Amino acid sequence: MTRAAWLVAVIAVAGLGAAVHAGLQAAPGSGDLLGEMTGGETTVHANGKNAFSFPAANLTDDERTRFVIGNSFFKRNWVEAPASTTARDGLGPHFLARSCAGCHLFDGRGEPPPWRKGLSDEQPLALLIRLSVPGTDARGGPRHEAVYGDQFNTAANQNVKPEGEVVMRWKPLGGRFADGSRYTLQQPHYELRNLGYGPLDPKTLMSPRIAPQIIGVGLLESIAEQDIVANAANQAAQPGPIKGQPNRVWDAFAGREMLGRFGWKANVATLAHQTAGAFHGDIGITSRHFPTETCTPAQKDCLAAPNGSNDAQPEIEDETLEQVVFYQATVAPPARRNVREPQVLQGQRLFAQAQCAVCHRPSYKTAEGPFPRLTSKALQGQTIWPYTDLLLHDMGDALADGRPDFLANGRQWKTPALWGIGLIRDVNGHTRLMHDGRANGVLEAILWHGGEAEASKQQVLQMKKPERDALVRFVESL
Numbered sequence: 001m002t003r004a005a006w007l008v009a010v011i012a013v014a015g016l017g018a019a020v021h022a023g024l025q026a027a028p029g030s031g032d033l034l035g036e037m038t039g040g041e042t043t044v045h046a047n048g049k050n051a052f053s054f055p056a057a058n059l060t061d062d063e064r065t066r067f068v069i070g071n072s073f074f075k076r077n078w079v080e081a082p083a084s085t086t087a088r089d090g091l092g093p094h095f096l097a098r099s100c101a102g103c104h105l106f107d108g109r110g111e112p113p114p115w116r117k118g119l120s121d122e123q124p125l126a127l128l129i130r131l132s133v134p135g136t137d138a139r140g141g142p143r144h145e146a147v148y149g150d151q152f153n154t155a156a157n158q159n160v161k162p163e164g165e166v167v168m169r170w171k172p173l174g175g176r177f178a179d180g181s182r183y184t185l186q187q188p189h190y191e192l193r194n195l196g197y198g199p200l201d202p203k204t205l206m207s208p209r210i211a212p213q214i215i216g217v218g219l220l221e222s223i224a225e226q227d228i229v230a231n232a233a234n235q236a237a238q239p240g241p242i243k244g245q246p247n248r249v250w251d252a253f254a255g256r257e258m259l260g261r262f263g264w265k266a267n268v269a270t271l272a273h274q275t276a277g278a279f280h281g282d283i284g285i286t287s288r289h290f291p292t293e294t295c296t297p298a299q300k301d302c303l304a305a306p307n308g309s310n311d312a313q314p315e316i317e318d319e320t321l322e323q324v325v326f327y328q329a330t331v332a333p334p335a336r337r338n339v340r341e342p343q344v345l346q347g348q349r350l351f352a353q354a355q356c357a358v359c360h361r362p363s364y365k366t367a368e369g370p371f372p373r374l375t376s377k378a379l380q381g382q383t384i385w386p387y388t389d390l391l392l393h394d395m396g397d398a399l400a401d402g403r404p405d406f407l408a409n410g411r412q413w414k415t416p417a418l419w420g421i422g423l424i425r426d427v428n429g430h431t432r433l434m435h436d437g438r439a440n441g442v443l444e445a446i447l448w449h450g451g452e453a454e455a456s457k458q459q460v461l462q463m464k465k466p467e468r469d470a471l472v473r474f475v476e477s478l
């Protein structure tokens with residue numbers, strides 16, 4: 001978004017100030033029984049391509065300026081060093097994208113590359129492949145593959161070999177609902193070829209990860225840890241198979257173990273760590289907490305490549321990195337739509353009836369984030385409706401990647417937040433869901449559920465088409 005376009009957007013959001021609370025049902029506590037104001041007072045009313053790119057509605061003018069600065073560094077491309085653009089050089093030597101927005105286009109969600117006849121050899125951009133071998137590193141996280149590190153990067157600077165190519169094969173899986181209606185899912189399989197530095201360890205574990213939308217991530221960071229731990233305790237106390245588990249991970253910024261809440265396996269604790277880690281792994285930009293390039297000892301050309309640092313300083317300085325973290329923390333979730341529509345209300349009842357709300361917990365009240373200087377007080381004390389418990393759940397064989405990540409095992413995935421899911425098509429032009437984009441739309445995503453969610457899926461399989469349509473309509477209203 002250009003500065004001029006952003007100013008127009010800010011004016012539009014500011015103009016919503018009085019209207020943003022209008023027409024809602026009054027109720028004790030949140031005053032919003034239907035969860036229309038997904039982010040409390042931070043919520044914006046937005047749709048279209050820029051629906052995920054607005055600042056929280058209650059930021060101060062100074063914070064909006066800071067939002068703009070962070071937005072600039074989030075969206076503009078980094079360039080290879082040495083370059084005249086010294087504030088933005090340091091790309092690579094290995095990388096996946098040239099900017100944060102290269103994967104999170106319009107602050108939205110990535111998708112797998114297209115395929116024909118069950119095969120795609122177009123290189124993914126917003127989908128990365130995590131790598132590890134059995135065992136753990138010094139912090140209890142996954143042990144890196146010795147030659148290719150912790151992720152497979154398909155792009156490289158001049159005079160540096162890319163690590164290789166990703167080939168995706170898709171296998172159709174058919175099934176039926178109880179009413180006889182047929183459906184077809186697409187099962188992806190991943191292969192790494194044209195390896196630049198020799199073979200992978202034969203015990204290498206691979207896990208695909210799509211780039212999610214970033215709306216409301218600062219609010220998720222502000223949920224009190226005890227609320228997330230209580231989710232696990234409440235589920236453990238209830239009968240049935242749903243037994244979520246929090247992840248505990250090492251955070252480079254805090255310098256200690258913390259509760260994980262970001263990443264597809266809740267394998268990152270804070271936005272600061274997530275952001276610096278993505279600059280490091282996805283773009284090849286070093287920072288104070290990730291000071292060395294991702295080159296492994298076997299990658300001699302990578303080790304010899306020039307970088308964008310001066311006097312051995314990191315390629316992105318603390319101030320710039322902190323502006324990018326602040327930007328992400330204050331991207332607003334859009335308001336729900338069609339909340340009083342009868343079909344949506346029917347779908348909400350079916351969602352609860354199928355026990356979906358056990359994992360996709362609707363609402364919280366936010367507290368203070370872990371690093372106050374990297375976020376806004378405007379995010380505190382908000383009643384929010386993200387629809388997640390931020391816990392790990394066994395999702396069954398069909399979704400298992402077999403790759404542990406801190407306390408997460410190879411069958412577990414974190415419950416993703418559902419807010420904004422109905423606007424992904426507007427923002428990114430697709431409806432690819434799940435951790436690798438395998439599901440085309442909400443109903444397919446439900447049909448991939450297994451393990452702890454098998455009973456919920458079976459309830460959906462028994463629903464008639466009008467009920468399935470209502471369930472999807474509700475989820476797409478979030």
